């Protein structure tokens with residue numbers, strides 16, 4: 209079984225424009241149309257059994273309606289193998305009630321994005337969210353490191369993550385993109401924090417440029433090499449690594465192949481593709 213812990217889709221009405229906008233800003237190819245059916249097709253192609261969808265609230269005013277939508281989404285799609293987490297925004301006033309509601313709605317976790325949300329990961333507004341999420345048993349998946357769409361924005365570094373996690377009770381915290389996108393030389397700061405997991409999303413191989421876009425002729429599109437990736441997996445230990453594709457920003461099928469062919473042992477792959485995710489999702 210393969211579980212993809214990091215995917216995105218959008219309501220059908222806005223999928224096309226959202227994908228176009230994000231793809232243009234980041235100069236990257238989209239590998240799916242951003243709809244739920246797009247992910248289902250991609251899962252069939254890539255042999256993925258379950259995809260976890262991670263919605264990002266870019267505005268505090270969107271939080272409530274997005275969580276209601278995610279719960280409705282799960283009623284339709286969970287059986288088909290996709291289910292959505294909830295979201296929260298650090299400026300959302302009713303964050304405490306809303307996290308209670310997220311748990312009541314049966315959403316298994318929340319996604320936060322310090323760069324899109326413009327708040328540092330170790331700000332008190334996030335710390336209190338982490339504390340409450342931990343109490344409720346909600347998994348927190350956080351965008352970690354730099355962001356391809358916001359060059360220069362530094363709201364989430366390994367030391368900010370470590371600082372935040374150390375201040376709260378146990379919370380299952382997933383630092384996406386192998387602990388911090390493009391800050392991989394700093395992620396040792398996270399090693400001593402046993403509840404911090406990482407996902408493999410958008411970290412291995414190369415970035416696929418958008419068609420007819422010259423950005424990556426001038427800028428490097430290199431992510432981690434196989435060697436660096438395997439070393440990093442082993443620094444954390446395979447028990448703390450979750451497979452994620454970041455689809456539509458990478459092909460699920462290709463993302464699976466890249467991890468499979470990176471040089472890890474089968475026992476490590478089994479944990480990364482399946483058993484770790486099952487354990488933390490409680491499925």
Ligand SMILES: [Zn+2]
Nearest residue numbers: 214216409454
């Ligand atoms: Zn993502």
